[in-house]
Amino acid sequence: MKPPQHIAASLRRHASAALSHPPAGRVSGTSCRNGTYAATTAFSTTPTPTPTTRRHIHTHPVRRNGGASNPAMAFPCLDALETRSATLKDKVRSDSSGPEPSYTAGATQTFHTDEPFLLDWGGVLPQFDIAYETWGTLNAAKSNAILLHTGLSASSHAHSTPENPQHGWWERFIGPGLSLDTDKYHVICTNVIGGCYGSTGPSSVDPADGQLYATRFPILTMDDMVRAQFRLLDGLGIQKLYASVGSSMGGMQSLAAGVLFPDRVGRIVSISGCARSHPYSIAMRHTQRQVLMMDPNWNRGFYYGGVPPHAGMKLAREIATVTYRSGPEWEQRFARRRADASKPPALCPDFLIETYLDHAGEKFCLTYDPNSLLYVSKAMDLFDLGLENQRAAAARRAEHQRSLRDGVVAAATDMSCSLTLPDQPYEEQDGAAVSEEEYLENAADVARAEAQAQTSYRPPQDLIAGLAALRDHPALIMGVASDILFPAWQQREIAESLRLAGNRNVAHYELSEEQSLFGHDTFLLDVQNVGGALKNFLQ
Numbered sequence: 001m002k003p004p005q006h007i008a009a010s011l012r013r014h015a016s017a018a019l020s021h022p023p024a025g026r027v028s029g030t031s032c033r034n035g036t037y038a039a040t041t042a043f044s045t046t047p048t049p050t051p052t053t054r055r056h057i058h059t060h061p062v063r064r065n066g067g068a069s070n071p072a073m074a075f076p077c078l079d080a081l082e083t084r085s086a087t088l089k090d091k092v093r094s095d096s097s098g099p100e101p102s103y104t105a106g107a108t109q110t111f112h113t114d115e116p117f118l119l120d121w122g123g124v125l126p127q128f129d130i131a132y133e134t135w136g137t138l139n140a141a142k143s144n145a146i147l148l149h150t151g152l153s154a155s156s157h158a159h160s161t162p163e164n165p166q167h168g169w170w171e172r173f174i175g176p177g178l179s180l181d182t183d184k185y186h187v188i189c190t191n192v193i194g195g196c197y198g199s200t201g202p203s204s205v206d207p208a209d210g211q212l213y214a215t216r217f218p219i220l221t222m223d224d225m226v227r228a229q230f231r232l233l234d235g236l237g238i239q240k241l242y243a244s245v246g247s248s249m250g251g252m253q254s255l256a257a258g259v260l261f262p263d264r265v266g267r268i269v270s271i272s273g274c275a276r277s278h279p280y281s282i283a284m285r286h287t288q289r290q291v292l293m294m295d296p297n298w299n300r301g302f303y304y305g306g307v308p309p310h311a312g313m314k315l316a317r318e319i320a321t322v323t324y325r326s327g328p329e330w331e332q333r334f335a336r337r338r339a340d341a342s343k344p345p346a347l348c349p350d351f352l353i354e355t356y357l358d359h360a361g362e363k364f365c366l367t368y369d370p371n372s373l374l375y376v377s378k379a380m381d382l383f384d385l386g387l388e389n390q391r392a393a394a395a396r397r398a399e400h401q402r403s404l405r406d407g408v409v410a411a412a413t414d415m416s417c418s419l420t421l422p423d424q425p426y427e428e429q430d431g432a433a434v435s436e437e438e439y440l441e442n443a444a445d446v447a448r449a450e451a452q453a454q455t456s457y458r459p460p461q462d463l464i465a466g467l468a469a470l471r472d473h474p475a476l477i478m479g480v481a482s483d484i485l486f487p488a489w490q491q492r493e494i495a496e497s498l499r500l501a502g503n504r505n506v507a508h509y510e511l512s513e514e515q516s517l518f519g520h521d522t523f524l525l526d527v528q529n530v531g532g533a534l535k536n537f538l539q
Contacts, residue, residue, distance in 0.1 A: 077348035077358065081311050085297075088307045103196035103203065103369050105155040106164030108133055110198060111232045117193075118400040120393050123218025126207050130232050131198025132156050132190040133164075135174055136182030138238075145238045146180060146538075147229065148189040149246030149253035152376055153368050155197035158189040172527050179531035185242060185538070190232060192225040192253075194375045202371035203304065214371060215301030220379040222249075223393060226256045230264070240264050243538060247271035247523035247530075248486065249376075252383050255494070258470045259385055268475040269534060271523045272483055274490040275463055275497060276384040281485055284323050285377040288316035292370055301371050309370050314361035316373065321360040326482035326519035387465040457489075459497040467494075471502040476537040478523075478530060480511045485520040509533050 108131040117125040133156045138145060148158055148170070159174040160167055173179040180187050191197040194217070202217040233241070244265045246254035251273020258265045274281075295312030297303055334352040338345075349358040475498055479491030488510050495508035511529055516522045523530055 073347065075348055084310055085307055092306060103367065104198050105157050106166060108156055108198045111235050113231055116404065117228060118397065118404060119218050119224050120221040120396055121219045125200060128193055128200035128228065129198065130190050130193065130228060132188055132232060133161055134186060134188050135159055136186045138186040142238050143240065144184060144242050145186045145188060146243045146245055147241050147257065148187055149250030150189065150192065151248040151250055152380065156189045156191045169524065173531050179534040190229055192376065193228045194220045194225065194372060194379065196369035196372040201369065202301065202375060203369045212304050214304060217375060220375050222252055222256050222379055222383045223260060225379065226253050226260055230261055241266060243267040243269060245269040246273065248273060248520065249380055252380065255385060258473055262469045265473065268470060268473050269537065270494060271478040271530060272480060272486050272520055274486055275467060275494045276386060277381050278490065282381045284319065285381055288319050289374050289377060291315045292373065298370065310365040313370050314365040317364040318357040318361040321357055323485040324520045326484065326517050328482065328513060329517035329519065385466045386460065386462040388462050390466055459493050459500065464497045464500045467497045468501040470498060474505040475503060476533065477506065477508045478533060480516055480519065480522045481513045482517050483520045507537055
């Protein structure tokens with residue numbers, strides 16, 4: 001069996017690099033009229049001349065610009081960041097309320113409770129708010145309610161309302177005769193706790209001292225968010241949902257709702273989600289948090305009333321955007337085109353794909369609370385519906401409840417850094433002693449193992465057991481082949497786990513790259529395939 005061409009080619013390059021030693025190089029450069037600088041590397045195997053043999057190459061003196069060989073580069077992208085910082089600083093001086101924007105996205109309804117809410121990893125919210133919006137009419141039996149869960153940074157505004165006529169993030173999916181048919185269903189969408197669009201989060205006031213929580217806000221889990229949503233349902237008098245529906249992070253919450261409250265959920269819809277977070281998505285969210293926290297303006301989360309970490313937020317959003325779409329789509333949209341091919345290359349956004357990412361970061365950096373991004377994304381990392389994790393979380397919740405009954409307010413678990421490193425550091429394998437033939441043979445072994453895994457993969461028994469609570473729930477599980485953030489195998493894992501747990505009513509759809517090149521964002525864009533399957537399933 002021959003290895004895939006891209007693996008073989010990559011390994012040939014690796015082997016070639018490992019078995020050869022490129023000669024030393026020298027760097028030469030040319031100046032550009034717009035202030036950028038293009039550098040080229042020329043390699044030579046000719047020994048450097050000794051002082052006695054070196055000859056002068058230039059026969060004419062070199063003209064120097066202010067004593068330098070080349071003009072300084074211009075950085076308009078950094079100029080823009082500095083201008084924004086200066087503007088925000090001016091606002092701090094002139095406005096005692098501080099420069100942070102109002103993150104709310106318009107009028108919402110608000111559920112408020114003064115009943116303390118104990119969180120999975122310790123800590124308590126003495127009271128909390130949940131912002132929510134609804135569409136359609138709740139029937140007399142209150143049996144037609146659908147709870148719609150959001151993605152990481154979405155508000156409750158999934159569809160326009162009379163109070164907020166702006167289009168929502170699922171505008172084309174909600175309405176009379178649409179996927180979530182408001183002639184049949186009463187649709188409820190909330191902003192999760194930890195968010196910043198009206199629900200209690202790090203930018204909210206701690207009633208204990210009247211100060212903003214900032215990073216005194218306790219660590220959250222997906223289960224915490226879902227349990228808070230069911231407090232809202234209790235307040236609305238809704239005992240059982242017709243369906244729990246969600247995409248991306250919402251797909252995770254939708255599964256969690258059924259697992260936590262199996263008797264209160266009728267159907268489950270999870271689109272481009274997972275039943276447990278996997279290393280790749282954890283790594284990408286970690287990187288986003290790191291660039292945000294490294295922004296000096298983040299100030300360990302206490303930036304309210306000052307300049308927010310807009311540069312870190314912009315970079316975090318750019319990293320996230322890379323994971324939301326697919327390479328093939330970007331090849332079609334942007335290819336290798338530059339924004340202006342008539343100008344010399346620049347280190348600031350230059351290629352069309354770079355300008356696209358830059359724009360995505362610009363739009364986001366002042367519209368979402370940075371601390372909310374940290375807390376909500378961490379909750380996604382912690383997500384795991386395996387039975388062992390469920391039991392551990394339930395035990396912690398029971399202990400917190402006992403503490404509250406005894407009159408002791410649960411204190412947040414010690415969140416000091418517990419980083420430990422292995423005794424032996426990880427070392428990359430030395431490829432210098434491996435021949436090209438051995439590399440290709442190893443690649444063939446890997447390819448065979450991958451092909452076998454596609455046909456014989458069985459989810460972990462712990463996950464199968466963890467999803468057993470959903471054995472009697474009709475479930476729609478959808479994935480997209482071009483999704484790199486929540487790859488389609490993760491939705492296959494959900495569907496297979498449900499079936500192995502005894503569920504005989506699992507509908508699993510996987511959109512091929514021919515059907516959608518939009519990657520993870522397909523759930524926002526594909527009304528025909530995603531919306532059509534959802535509508536048919538709910539009927």
